[in-house]
């Protein structure tokens with residue numbers, strides 16, 4: 001079953017309201033947090049995808065466009081890409097929608113490990129250095145890495161609550177992935193994260 005219904009006229013997917021799991025205690029989520037590299041082949045539902053993306057880096061304060069993860073200087077320089085069998089999309093948090101980047105299965109390009117090609121979803125965290133105003137060049141990658149790490153931990157905690165398996169990944173051919181995603185000269189691939197239904201649920 002396809003998770004993503006693309007509007008071919010606009011190249012966008014409007015996400016449903018995030019379907020958050022029943023209230024879970026932070027302690028339980030932290031107790032369950034772990035990395036897993038095997039997934040059931042099933043697609044994630046649109047509600048789950050929406051909740052996952054909101055947890056990762058959604059807008060949690062509409063008045064200030066604050067996000068669920070912090071960022072240095074509030075640069076909000078990270079863009080979250082959702083790489084699905086149907087195609088690769090850029091998450092537009094303000095519009096709660098996905099913007100089509102490429103209508104191809106690019107999952108294999110998101111990492112150098114075999115499981116990424118069949119993981120139901122691979123998130124890719126991309127920093128746009130152009131948004132990091134006044135950052136010293138040698139600080140950009142460091143701060144972008146920290147900011148992406150905060151997003152990755154949000155995803156880990158959501159997955160722990162929702163019965164999903166996940167692993168954050170640094171083993172990536174970054175120049176290849178930047179090429180296939182068509183990134184601009186100021187954008188850098190920082191980390192990726194595979195997600196799918198846990199085998200045990």
Ligand SMILES: Cc1cc2nc3c(=O)[nH]c(=O)nc-3n(C[C@H](O)[C@H](O)[C@H](O)COP(=O)(O)O)c2cc1C
Nearest residue numbers: 033034035036037113149167168169170171172191
């Ligand atoms: C920055 C970072 C990069 C990582 N890169 C990879 C990776 O490329 N491939 C992978 O399988 N796991 C990767 N991991 C996951 C670690 O191997 C994993 O977190 C560690 O073994 C501890 O296991 P746990 O997360 O279950 O506690 C990475 C973790 C971090 C924080």
